[in-house]
Amino acid sequence: MEQSKGKIxxxxxxxMVILVVGVKLSDDTPAIFVDYLSNALWMAPIIIGLLSIIxxxxxxxxxxxYKNKNLHDVILHLFGRYIGTFLSCILVLSGxxxxxxxxxxxxxxxxxxxxxxxxxxxxxxxxxxVCSYGAKKGIEHIGTVSWLVxxxxxxxxxxxxxxxxxxxxxxxxxxxxxxxxxEVVKRSTTHVSIFVEFFFLGLIAPYIVSxxxxxxxxxxxxSIVIIEITISFIIYLLVFDYEGLKMIDYPYQELxxxxxxxxxxxxxxxxxxxWIIASFIRFTVYLYLIAIFIGGICNIKKFEYxxxxxxxxxxxxxxxxxxxxxxxxxxxxxxLNILSPLFLLFPCVMWLFAKLKGxxxxxxxxxxx
Numbered sequence: 001m002e003q004s005k006g007k008i009x010x011x012x013x014x015x016m017v018i019l020v021v022g023v024k025l026s027d028d029t030p031a032i033f034v035d036y037l038s039n040a041l042w043m044a045p046i047i048i049g050l051l052s053i054i055x056x057x058x059x060x061x062x063x064x065x066y067k068n069k070n071l072h073d074v075i076l077h078l079f080g081r082y083i084g085t086f087l088s089c090i091l092v093l094s095g096x097x098x099x100x101x102x103x104x105x106x107x108x109x110x111x112x113x114x115x116x117x118x119x120x121x122x123x124x125x126x127x128x129x130v131c132s133y134g135a136k137k138g139i140e141h142i143g144t145v146s147w148l149v150x151x152x153x154x155x156x157x158x159x160x161x162x163x164x165x166x167x168x169x170x171x172x173x174x175x176x177x178x179x180x181x182x183e184v185v186k187r188s189t190t191h192v193s194i195f196v197e198f199f200f201l202g203l204i205a206p207y208i209v210s211x212x213x214x215x216x217x218x219x220x221x222x223s224i225v226i227i228e229i230t231i232s233f234i235i236y237l238l239v240f241d242y243e244g245l246k247m248i249d250y251p252y253q254e255l256x257x258x259x260x261x262x263x264x265x266x267x268x269x270x271x272x273x274x275w276i277i278a279s280f281i282r283f284t285v286y287l288y289l290i291a292i293f294i295g296g297i298c299n300i301k302k303f304e305y306x307x308x309x310x311x312x313x314x315x316x317x318x319x320x321x322x323x324x325x326x327x328x329x330x331x332x333x334x335x336l337n338i339l340s341p342l343f344l345l346f347p348c349v350m351w352l353f354a355k356l357k358g359x360x361x362x363x364x365x366x367x368x369x
Contacts, residue, residue: 010213010220012143015150017221020285021197023278025232026252027105029194030245032333033233036187038242040178042233047188049226051344052195058347060218062354063202064211071202072296078353085297092293094339095200096310099286101332103127104318106279113253114272120319127283128311134284135291135307139207142284149277156274157228161235164255168238178242193339198222199347203292287311 008016033044066074075091076084107124115123134142178184198218208214236251239258248254252275256268287307294310295303354360 006138006140007207007209008139008143009209010217012147013208013213013217014221014224016143016146016281016285017197017201017218018224019146019150019153019278019281021195021221021225022228023275023282024194025229026250026275026278027102027109028249028332029229030233030236030251031249032191032336033187034242034245036179037184038178039173039175039237040184041237041242041245042173042230043177043184044188044191045226045229045233047185048192048194049222051189051192052198052222055344055347056195056198056218056222058351059199059202060215061360062347062350063205064215065354065360067211068206070204070206070292070296071200072293074202074350074354078350078357088293088297091200092290092297094335094342095286095290095293096314098196098335098339099283099290100314100317101335102286103283103314105332106283107318109250109253110276113250121315124315124319127280128315130280131283131287132307132311134280135287136304138304139204139288142281142288146281149274149281153274153278154228156271157232160252160256160259160271161232163259163261164235164239166260167258168235169241170238172239172241173234173237190340191333191336193336193343195222195225196339196343199343200289203289 030041034041037044062078063069063071063074066077069077071091072088075088078084079087103124107120107127110123110127111118111120134145201218205211205214208217232252236245236255239255240248240251245251253268256271259267261267287310288304290310291303291306294306295301300306351360
């Protein structure tokens with residue numbers, strides 16, 4: 001595939017997005033939903049996906065209408081220098097808070113499940129050092145690594161889910177609608193921001209080989225992520241039942257602990273390396289996106305050099321909670337509730353301003369260039 005220097009192709013972009021968003025099936029995301037949805041846990045990704053179609057579509061439509069402009073550039077163009085900068089600051093702050101609490105969750109998983117004797121600060125520092133190094137290498141490096149490891153990571157996920165079915169019971173998934181369709185839709189709407197990355201990915205739109213690749217790649221990755229998260233949630237229900245899931249913070253980690261293959265025990269050590277690589281890629285992309293945002297706000301061209309500073313601040317704030325398993329879990333849920341209206345409404349406002357400015361009249365020309 002031919003691609004311009006400094007840009008990534010559709011396959012690298014799709015691989016990167018699938019890893020960044022798809023790895024959420026292995027953190028506390030299922031635990032957040034199961035408290036409210038019970039047996040209907042599996043419906044959350046589908047309904048959230050349907051709700052996300054409009055904001056994602058409008059985000060793609062607006063950003064691809066402007067050649068060589070990223071999300072921050074488009075915000076400045078639509079809302080003016082001062083209001084646009086203020087809005088970008090709010091977005092980058094929300095992104096930074098999200099990175100901090102998400103990374104704290106993953107450090108807690110590593111510390112409580114695998115390296116129980118290792119200090120949290122050491123785990124956090126290693127995670128951020130690796131991710132900041134990857135982010136500093138640039139989007140081409142991130143995209144290439146994502147494509148190279150995608151098959152192995154997803155193959156390990158598939159094997160773990162299949163083997164986990166040995167401990168399943170088909171009766172656990174009933175009743176299918178759990179507390180009822182109204183409650184399912186309500187809770188899904190308030191947590192729709194689990195796919196907010198598709199909005200922030202507008203920051204790397206100019207680094208993708210073409211507008212067509214950006215749009216097509218986004219929808220491909222979006223569809224795959226919804227399918228794999230839905231299947232994973234179904235399997236969690238079949239293995240643990242919703243009552244069991246309510247007592248588990250990290251269902252995927254517990255699932256791979258249950259797996260037995262003949263005389264082999266502790267088989268979770270086989271799946272851990274693949275999971276940790278996906279986690280590294282996720283937070284590498286997060287650091288890169290925040291660096292782009294801050295670089296745009298502060299007019300810093302070599303924004304990649306900001307990643308070690310951002311990573312250091314993340315570690316300082318991330319280790320602050322004394323009981324991350326409970327504190328960060330609750331704060332992350334509050335953050336999802338706050339970001340959900342932003343994810344649903346902000347693309348609509350952007351599209352409206354672009355329409356009023358008459359910029360969407362020329363979108364076909366911009367997309368073909």
